[in-house]
Amino acid sequence: MSQEEVLSGLAIIVNEVAGVPVDQITMEKRFVDDLDVDSLSMVEVVMAAEDKWGVKIPDADAKNLVTVGDAVLYIEANS
């Protein structure tokens, strides 16, 4: 699975959870500060990513996923 595939899949999830337009969801964007994804919505993003890619993202790791790129690389490495 390529980085681009994970990014586009994650962009769809973030769009559905938080209403952020897909084209704004790029690697360098920060979930909280740039995309206005609050902590509850971040839990939803993690749950949806776990379902989609069959990864387990423990809370201890999830809190380090600051940018979209952090999440993409984590999913890519652990799925």
Add this chain to the structure above:
Amino acid sequence: MSREVVVTGMGMTTPVGGDVESNWEAILAGRPGIALIDEPWVKDHPARIAGIMAVDPLTILEKHETRRMDRSQQSALIAAREAWANAGSPEVDPERLGTVIATGIGGITSLMGSYDILLERGPSRISPHMVTMIMPNGPAAIVGLEFGARAGVHTPVSACSSGAEAISYAARMIQSGRADVVIAGGAEAAIHPITMAGFAAMRALSTRNDDPRAASRPYDIDRDGFVMGEGAGILILESEDHARSRGAVILGRYAGAGLTSDGHHIAQPDPEGAGAARAITFALEEAGLTPADIAHVNAHATSTPQGDIAEAAAIRRALGSATDTVYVAGTKSMTGHLLGGAGAIESIYSILAMRDRKAPPTANLDNIDPEIDLNVGNNGPVDLPQGDIAVLNNSFGFGGHDVAVIFRSV
């Protein structure tokens, strides 16, 4: 400084329409919004009919909004946005803006849906929004956040009188000086197998499944129970000074409310209607009106055999000989029973009746029950007098709650 309370905005979504004007057109035309529930689970139920919102909130709100809001919250937000726009999007100090939105049951479809997920997929799959979706104060909180209300967000819960109680509470916030503008009303979306089974177990629901549009028939001799409805009604209440200073259009005046309790039975009305009559009398006293000033009553009239008779007794006990001429209508004959939303949508219908000087019909009233000694009719809208008039909206709830609200013309 005067603390008179006026209505400057209204919004609603119900089984008969997705906004105020489509509602009013359907209500004056006597057109019920009741249909068979189109879900596989209904086949085992004794009551298989309901009033589903005419415009599905999912077609209006964004997906990221609907996934974190219970359906009752969605309906409240839609109605509140309409009401706020109708009021001219008032500029108000956020610390002087309040929200009072009631519900009878809260986010029960979200609760039950989450429980299904818990059983099927385990605790890790429960939405982080589940708690804020099921809490009864959710509709008030969602709407309060949308408009930045900081004077207070409140949720009276008194079953089917909750919506009327919310309007009374909102008016108190303005009268006591806590707020200048309050977004007030009620919302309910509780049509689910568990509630349908529970109300049916009480023998409270109509089982006229073969003729859904005729099922809700207040005052008719063949009525057999109420029909569940869903949706929301929201009013913008405002101090008259605030409304006038911004040049707002005043749609009606809040005149007074009476709130009592039966102390009789957990679910059955007091057959004498004593508590309900006291509520009406207290509302008249607060309004400084006499029974003869009431031109129209939007009755609670749920279409249950006992409830309609008890309310008729209460109206006669409170209004005396004026009962012979006051025109009474039961609009649940068209909307079904919105539980915590009922008092709010029926207050809006009452204000619209004053605006247009037309009181709605009671649909499906083919043969009046001889025990109903009221001036009701099914022959289309009835003209109301010109000049200063007042209208009364009754709401009663399981638990013995009695709420009467009176509005006056502008």
